[in-house]
Amino acid sequence: MTSHAAYVAAAYGLSALVIVALVGWILADQRARRRELAELEARGVRRRSDRRTAPAAGGGAGAGR
Amino acid sequence: MSDAAAATGRLTGLANPTRFLALVDRVVPWLGGAALLTVAVGLFLGFAAPEDYQQGITVRIMYIHVPFAWLGMLCYTVMAVSALGTLVWRHPLADVALKAAAPIGAAFTLLALVTGSIWGKPMWGTWWVWDARLTSVFVLFLMYLGIIALTRAMDDPTRAGRAAAVVALVGFVNIPIIKFSVDWWNTLHQPASVIRFDGPTIHPSLLVPLLVSAAGFTLMFFTLHLMAMRTEIWRRRVIAMRRLAARAAEGGGR
Numbered sequence: 001m002t003s004h005a006a007y008v009a010a011a012y013g014l015s016a017l018v019i020v021a022l023v024g025w026i027l028a029d030q031r032a033r034r035r036e037l038a039e040l041e042a043r044g045v046r047r048r049s050d051r052r053t054a055p056a057a058g059g060g061a062g063a064g065r
Numbered sequence: 066m067s068d069a070a071a072a073t074g075r076l077t078g079l080a081n082p083t084r085f086l087a088l089v090d091r092v093v094p095w096l097g098g099a100a101l102l103t104v105a106v107g108l109f110l111g112f113a114a115p116e117d118y119q120q121g122i123t124v125r126i127m128y129i130h131v132p133f134a135w136l137g138m139l140c141y142t143v144m145a146v147s148a149l150g151t152l153v154w155r156h157p158l159a160d161v162a163l164k165a166a167a168p169i170g171a172a173f174t175l176l177a178l179v180t181g182s183i184w185g186k187p188m189w190g191t192w193w194v195w196d197a198r199l200t201s202v203f204v205l206f207l208m209y210l211g212i213i214a215l216t217r218a219m220d221d222p223t224r225a226g227r228a229a230a231v232v233a234l235v236g237f238v239n240i241p242i243i244k245f246s247v248d249w250w251n252t253l254h255q256p257a258s259v260i261r262f263d264g265p266t267i268h269p270s271l272l273v274p275l276l277v278s279a280a281g282f283t284l285m286f287f288t289l290h291l292m293a294m295r296t297e298i299w300r301r302r303v304i305a306m307r308r309l310a311a312r313a314a315e316g317g318g319r
Contacts, residue, residue, distance in 0.1 A: 004122050005122055007123055007187050010183050011184065018172055018175065018176050019172070022169065033303060036303045040307070045310040046306075047305060047306055
């Protein structure tokens with residue numbers, strides 16, 4: 001039965017690899033979007049809901065959340 | 066009555082993405098910590114548990130294979146409920162939830178297939194057979210890939226979300242097929258041994274570590290799902306803000 005240890009090791013090893021890759025991808029995506037938001041805010045771009053004092057600039061619907 | 070009103074109020078409050086983001090920021094560190102701790106305890110108990118009298122050491126693959134398979138189905142169920150949220154209730158976070166869940170579900174389903182295959186070789190003598198259980202889980206994996214492609218195929222997230230919601234709901238028919246495939250058809254895969262009417266058929270010494278490990282991976286799924294949803298909300302904000310900036314630049318140029 002000891003020869004079967006390699007199968008157990010392979011199952012756990014591959015699982016760890018895939019989960020680490022998944023978490024890494026989610027974290028990288030998160031960091032990239034956070035950086036983009038920070039850049040836009042640094043340029044003075046504000047979401048409509050944050051610009052209550054600004055005058056309404058020409059109507060138009062949009063999915064601005 | 067006031068309780069119901071309060072509950073409805075909370076749900077409506079969560080429809081506000083800013084309030085949802087604040088909640089995610091607060092919950093994710095605790096949920097992630099609990100997930101890591103529970104998975105570690107579950108796997109430790111699993112390796113401390115006795116080997117199976119027939120399968121020997123390979124039974125340890127069960128502590129990851131079974132949670133991955135359950136999560137592949139749980140994640141799809143979360144997506145089907147989100148699809149209802151998009152199509153019926155028009156909840157603003159429903160299509161965010163569906164899109165964010167798909168890659169995580171695909172990863173867990175792939176792992177269920179891979180670990181099952183590695184377990185099958187020493188126990189069944191083959192890496193793969195096209196029997197009912199294995200084939201229906203493979204179809205689930207393909208459904209995930211299709212939904213991932215669909216959610217990213219269109220520029221307008223609302224239209225993409227509605228199309229993906231329809232596909233996800235139609236594909237939900239596969240979930241009971243996976244669950245009951247081992248009863249309905251002759252298959253190499255063993256029948257249900259945990260969730261069955263007459264109780265589990267696994268000895269508690271193996272069942273307890275399995276349940277702890279499954280709880281841990283479930284916490285891990287919800288942590289990753291909340292993180293991916295937060296990122297998706299940010300992505301949509303970036304798109305909306307870029308559009309506003311472009312419109313402002315156009316207006317200024319005139």
